Amino acid sequence: MRIGEAATRSGVSAKMIRHYESIGLLAPAPRRDNSYRDFDARDVHDLTFIRRARDLGFSIEEIGRLLALWRDRDRPSREVKEIAQAHVADLEARIARMQDMVETLRHLSEACAGDERPDCPILTGLAGEKTKAAGSHAGQPDQADQGADQR
Structure with missing residues (x-):
């Protein structure tokens, strides 16, 4: 064909x-x-x-x-399983990173008034700066910093 x-x-x-x-x-x-x-x-x-x-x-x-x-009809199935399990682990890690991204963006979006004022915690967070609404607590980095560190 x-x-x-x-x-x-x-x-x-x-x-x-x-x-x-x-x-x-x-x-x-x-x-x-x-x-x-x-x-x-x-x-x-x-x-x-x-x-x-x-x-x-x-x-x-x-x-x-x-x-x-x-x-290869004489293949050991463990090799196939190892490939599949490694792929599952990779997918799970990528899903976890994506969930972190969602939480960071959700946090930044909730901190943004979304009005006529120019200040925007979303842009400030993307720039790696601390925001008043998304600032550190007890010396720990905010979620925007954590998400940036993991990427």
Whole structure:
């Protein structure tokens, strides 16, 4: 099948298929006499696998390792589990950082009057300055400083 049909069947755009071929994630499809790529069912399966893994947030490197493990029928499942668990830990850490960002922005937004006055705790917090409304308590940095330190 040609690239358009492979794209439709797998849910991966033709542009991304070409990209995956160029970086070696997907083996280059053989060419027909007219130089069109000729994809088969295995290619579509691999592309679907890649799309699903991307939807779960796996990196290209992780997907390459997962594809290699998928193709190796003698693979130890612990290797697959280790990749998945490491990815879960990374996602959880990113979620925690995002929750910190939400709390910092919520705190700064609540401290901002949002009126005609020029003073704005949001801009002051982004600039790394202390605000009266968002100032330190007992010598501890405010949430804006904590969020900035973690990024």
